[in-house]
Amino acid sequence: PAGPLREGPWRLKGADWVISNYGRHAFARHVVDVEPGNWYRVDNNEQVELKTESKFNAVAGIGYPQRFFNSLIEQSIELENSQGFADHHAFSQQDFSNLTSNPILMTEKDAGKCHSFAQADWYYQTIEAKLPEVMKTNLLAELERKKNGHR
Structure with a gap:
């Protein structure tokens, strides 16, 4: 990914481990597989059951907003409107x-930027990384080798 605090692609060749998601x-x-998690209200972080028979609006200020919108559609969530913003967008009330007319769905990353002006019908979804078993096994074995002084 791009960003002011991230190293360039050149760094990948020297890394011991490169893990990709999506x-x-x-x-x-x-x-690593990334799966949708639970839903929470943006204004108070209360976990909720989303009523998927409703229509929703969705916003995302992440590197590839369509990935979030596609995930919602795969969960049988009907979107009336979806609005993508640049990665790391500084949200304001005017963006909404x-x-x-409908409740708003967003990523957990975006919810943190909207908490102070969120409405009661704005929700965010967490994501959960699912590590492959072979990765866990290999990582533990490598950590054990390094602990014992081997490269």
Whole structure:
């Protein structure tokens, strides 16, 4: 990913472990599956059961917003509107002025930026990384080798 605090692609060649999510990267040793988690209210972080028979609006200020929107559709959530923003977008109330008719769904990352002005019908979804068993086994074995002074 890009960003001011991230190292460039050149760093991948010297890394002991490269782990990719959402698909295989040329340097990746393992791919981690990312699955949708629970839903929470943005204004108070209370866990909720989302009523999927409703229509929703969705926003995402992540590297690839369509991934979030696709995930919602795969969960049988009907979207009336979806609005992507640039990664690391600094949200304001004005960003939501055209999305007033339905509850709003967003990522957990975006919810942290919207907490102070969130409405009661704004929700975010956590994600859960699922590590492959072979990755866990290999990582533990490598850590044990390093603990014992081997490279």
